[in-house]
Amino acid sequence: MLTIPSLHAALAMAVAVAMFTAFASNRFRVEIISLMTIGAIALLLYLFPLPGTNPKDGLALAFGGFGHTALITICALMVMGRGLVVTGALEPAARALGSIWRINNSLGLLVTLLLAMFASMVVNDTPVLVLLIPIMVSLAHGGAMPASKTLIPLNAAILIGGMATTIGTSTNLLVVSIAADLGMAELPIFHFTPIVLMAAVICLPYIWLVMPRLLPDNSPEAGHEPRKFIATMRVGTESSWLEQRIDEFREKLPEGFSFLREPQTLQPGQRLAAFATADDLREAGRKLGAVTAPRWLIKRLSQDSAKAGEDLVEAEMAISADSRLVGRTLQTAGIEGVAVLGVAQAPSRGFAAPREMSAEARLAEGDILLTMGRESSLQEFAQDQALLMLDGARPLPRRRKALIAVAIMGAAVLLASLGIMPIAITSLAGAVAMFVTGCVHFDKVGRALSAKVIVLVAASIAIGRLIGDSGAATWMGASLALGMQYLIPPVVLALIMLFVTLLTNFASNATAAAVGTPIAFALAEQLGLQVEPLVLAVLFGCNLCYATPIAYQTNMLIMAEGDYKFNDYMKTGIPLVVLMIVSLSVILSITYGL
Known part of the structure; x- marks a missing residue:
């Protein structure tokens, strides 16, 4: 028989509903709602203490929640994920991906989905997506599928991968930590990976073949071509193509790259006039063993960067009419402290004769310089030379640290997966190692940590504890059990997942985790079932956040790039949610013999 909840249980549910409603309304920032929730809990329990x-x-x-192990682990994993991104550790995989897309779009999408899914099992979802978004946009510009047809499927694959391990997302860590606090044995990293992979096999064809067909082509009809620069490339001695004819390796260079004066063979010390985008210049230079600035200058800038503890960055700067660079060449301008990698020439004005396409031609008003240096040096250079910095500065990967970053992440995951040390310790040690080795600079740690995630997790832990300690979870579990006591276990698991999925798609997955985990314990006791499959049903449900753009931060990241509308998420996400719930509930029941 259904009873009336206690005062504290009713207040706890009221706070949770208010938090969900505020998140769903999207009228206030997540940080504000989270802090107000923490404040409301503190005030209520101070005025009306629990028995x-x-x-x-x-x-x-x-x-x-601010001192909880789960929050510390999440922050440490963010730092390690940042280390992989800023060192360019994942770039080789990105380059290989581009070559596969050039073979076949459908094959390229499948490989991308699989790569993203497996990468997100051990790296937080957000850095994986952040790395892949520009790759997908660049591939779309090069003739592959429009970004609007690939980003939602890519995000779905990343979320499925993140669901497969305890460290895949902050939500998983939260559910496992809350369950451990409530008395369940702590789950190893790959404990439920086989269950998710079996469901992924069922759902991947839909993501790969059907989702892109349901999404619109939002490619701009008249988009601007990426800016191309004239550059002088200096060939070194490390190229594997030395002494070879250009015809033998031209097809291996980026499609948008071209020589202004094509050489017959590649020779060490050769200076090559090239025309390409900044990305294509960088990729061609890697393959040719060439650089777009004097090697001694690049070496000096790298040494200055390491000594000052600042990253090297690239920036585009426009020459204004009153700049002293107008009428001079790069060789006679007396530029110091930065390197100019290329020049995008402005069109000739009036009856002026066209300029020679050369990086050594005289500079003119409106030319765009591709520059490299420390950010402070670039800002000083722009101010002194009356230049306008365009689109800010792009940090260059510290590639010499890439192997170190991979080794640190690999060691942290391996030690935790083997049960030698808990993930909280290995991730914290890994974050410290990232700082000590210089993979992540201490003064840049703010870019790795998300204040929104920190306060959201803290608020979620607080409200989860309130719902558990106040008896609200027990009351909700008993209420749900009244309607579930005559249902078979797979249906019970499906309903739990559906309940949590609705919360996570219209509120916060972290908050849904904090609310759903105690309910799973209460339901297990009421129905006489094992608690672990019910907790996993909550964990899986929290990750089924495909149906709305507000369900998860990665959903928001792709919204602008794909020019998506709310309905695009619902149209593609709801069928996937149904597929995943049915698949996971059946597989869970079989796995646990329910």
Whole structure:
């Protein structure tokens, strides 16, 4: 028989509903809602303490999430993920991906989905997507599928991969931590990976073949071509193509790259006039063993960067009419402290004769310089030379640290997966190692950590504890059990996943995890079932956030790039949610013999 909840349980549910409603309304920032929730819990428990507690205990419950192991682990994983990105450790995989797309679009999409899914099992979802978004946009510009047809499927594959391990997402860590606090044995990293992979096999054909057909082609009809620069490439001695004729390797260079004066063979010390985008110049230089600035200058800038503890960055700068560079060449301009990698010439004005396409031609108003240096040096250079910096500065990967970053991440995951040390310790040690080795600079750690995630997780832990300690979870579990006691276990698991999925798609997956995990424990007791499959149903449901753009931060990341509307997520996401719920509930039941 259904009973009336206690005052504290009713207040706990009211706070949770208010938090969900505020998130779903999208009228306020996540950080504000999270902090207000923590404040409301602290105030309520101070004025109306839980039975057997005092007001100070309520404050500890409200603010305890900031010191919780799960939050520390999440922050450490963010730092390690940042290390992989800023060192360019994942770039070789990205280059290989581009070559596959050039063979066949459908094959390229399948390989991309698989790569993204497996990468997100051990690297947080967000850095994986952040790395792949520009690759997909660049491939779309090169004639592959429009980005609007690939980014939602890519995001779905990443979310499925993140679901497959305890460290795949912050939500998984949160569910496992809350379950451990409630008495369940801590789950190893790959404990439920086979279950998710079996469901992925069922759902991947839909993501790969059907999703792109349901999405619109939002490619701009008249988009601007990426800016191309004239550059002088200096060939070194490390190229594997030395002494070879240009015809033998031309097809291996980027499609958008061209020589202004084509050489017969490639020789060490050769200076090649090239015309390409910044990305294509960088890729061609890697393959040719060439650089677009004097090697001594690049070496000096790298040494200055390491000494100052600043990253090298690339920036595009426009020459204004009153710049002293107008009428001079790069060789006679007396430029110091930065390197000019290329020049995008402005069209000739009036009756002026066209300029020679050469990086050594005289500079003119409106020319765009592709520059490299420390950010402070670039800003000083722009100010001194009356230049306008365009689109900010792009940090260059610290590639010499890439293997170190991979080794640190690999060691942290391996030690945790083998059960030698808990993930909280290995991830924290890995984050410290990233700082010590210089993979991540300490003053840049703010770019790795997300304040929104930190306060959201802290608020979620607080509200989860409140719902558990107040008896609200027990009451909701008993209420759900009344309607589930005559249902078979697969249906029970499916309903739990559906309940949590609705919360995660219209509110926050972290909050849904904090609410759903205690309910799973209560339901297990009420129905006499094993608690672990019910907890996994909650964990899986929290990751089924495909149906709305507000369900997860990666959904928002792709919204602008794909020019998506709310309905695009619902049209593609709802069928995937149904497929995943049915697949996972059946597989869970078989795995646990329910």
